Amino acid sequence: MVPELISEETREPDLVIAALRIWIHGRQFPKSDDYWDGNWLLVTASWNRGGSTVTARGSFIHLGELAGLSKECDDLHKSLSGRAELKCLEPELRVVLEAKSLGHIDVLVNLTPDYMHEKHEFRESLDQTFLPAIVSGCQRILETYPIRKSALKPT
Numbered sequence: 001m002v003p004e005l006i007s008e009e010t011r012e013p014d015l016v017i018a019a020l021r022i023w024i025h026g027r028q029f030p031k032s033d034d035y036w037d038g039n040w041l042l043v044t045a046s047w048n049r050g051g052s053t054v055t056a057r058g059s060f061i062h063l064g065e066l067a068g069l070s071k072e073c074d075d076l077h078k079s080l081s082g083r084a085e086l087k088c089l090e091p092e093l094r095v096v097l098e099a100k101s102l103g104h105i106d107v108l109v110n111l112t113p114d115y116m117h118e119k120h121e122f123r124e125s126l127d128q129t130f131l132p133a134i135v136s137g138c139q140r141i142l143e144t145y146p147i148r149k150s151a152l153k154p155t
Helices: 061-078 128-145
Strands: 015-017 018-027 038-050 054-064 081-086 094-099 104-111 121-127
Touching: 015 128, 038 104, 038 121, 054 094, 054 128, 061 094, 061 104, 061 128, 094 128, 104 128, 121 128
Parallel strands: none
Antiparallel strands: 015 018, 018 038, 038 054, 081 094, 094 104, 104 121
């Protein structure tokens, strides 16, 4: 059974990256305790800027992907070089943050509710000072929904 999604208008987003807003509604499989099934999140991701709005809902973000984004954004903030990515296995969402000169961060977001028929790409620039808030948002999500490890032990 899929929990009812909470309307994104009723609360602040759990994660903000430029004009991308992400709300977490819970785990896709709350009773599963293995790494793969137990760590998929039900989400709403929405881009709204300059007259364009694209919103996707479903279970397309894995907690392992958020952990990777958090670490890479922290590294990006410390070094001001390289890139950080939300590397979603599912095709609905992809986010790339890339360091440029003078502390500028280029943001690329691919977001679609229907990857078979639509493709939406958005670009924006941020200042390096936005990176700690991205890391904090990821960490709050990971504290609320800790990564579940596989029940299988290595042999």
